[in-house]
Amino acid sequence: MLKYALLGLLHYQPLSGYEMEQFINTTNTHFWHAQLSQIYRTLKIMESEGLVTSRMEAQEQARSKRVYTLTEAGEAAFQEELNSYQTELDINKVPFLVRVFFFGDVGRERAATQLQLWRDLHQRQLDHYREAMPDRMAEQLERLNLDDETHRFFWEATLRFGVMYEEMVLRWFDEIMRELER
Amino acid sequence: MLKYALLGLLHYQPLSGYEMEQFINTTNTHFWHAQLSQIYRTLKIMESEGLVTSRMEAQEQARSKRVYTLTEAGEAAFQEELNSYQTELDINKVPFLVRVFFFGDVGRERAATQLQLWRDLHQRQLDHYREAMPDRMAEQLERLNLDDETHRFFWEATLRFGVMYEEMVLRWFDEIMRELER
DNA sequence: AAATCCATGTAAACGGTTACATGATTTG
């Protein structure tokens, strides 16, 4: 899946591993995340598969960087993925619910404290999505010369998902915390 | 995390690997999932760590099964996990949003078809949560002798999360599909 | 007679995280 995401980014324009990490971990945090080390390793594999090529590029202010470019085969692989239909649900894992599931044996107060702690974290996440993310996305859209209605629409749709998710999580916390108090 | 889940199940009562798989993949699908092979391997590791012990148990109708029991160390490990506070957000990955993110270069019709397909899958998932899951959970609560208010409360809370999640996803699909039509 | 359920496991591969290692440049 990371491979697909990197293919997608390079389809816009050549980028270095570091730049792709910046991109994924700022503009896409609401639905994906990757370690730099994983990105470098994946790019190396993709190069050996002929999906990308790389060359070192000198820079004035910073050290040289290795810039990756999609090959024809890479572009084809991306298009194939993009044009295939996915017919199954993603399985999703929600670690914190595993803990909630076993809260029956924790004291009510302890449970309430942990729930409040999580609620605060999600509130902060929602604030971040609402305040900082729209600008970050706009910046990236400009930087990649993708500032047309269609690209903006789908990027914003994913962010809208993040916002709706966090809003829903907060509603859930409020509901069960209220019920727990009784 | 699977380790923690298995510890939690065995804390209720001794179970075989097969039974734990049944449990996780019917009662807990909305927040966790594990392959049988992974469960068997994990149990083996847990046994070598002294968290569980196992013995073969003969059965009348079916072949013998290996039943696992929590050791004192296992119970202690579970309690420690249960009583610790988690102070960071789970990172969550939503593979289908990776695809949506790159929909800018897919035709609108193709995008609409794929979105409709996903919407249907989520609708079915929601129906399942509403129709079959409550009974499944009630059965399991009885089977494990946990049919008290507190356990039921937290189990139902996780299911409530699943329902609210799917409802939110459907709202999201409806919103963006409506906007896409214009 | 075929399919499904019960039941246990091993092996290989994959995807991802954590730790380690290095070092220049810019900002406070």
Add this chain to the structure above:
DNA sequence: CAAATCATGTAACCGTTTACATGGATTT
């Protein structure tokens, strides 16, 4: 002068998936 940012990479490990292998009992 210290900290943060830019920048690249390797190695070990861990958790998970997929494929393989087996076989009795029950249901259709």
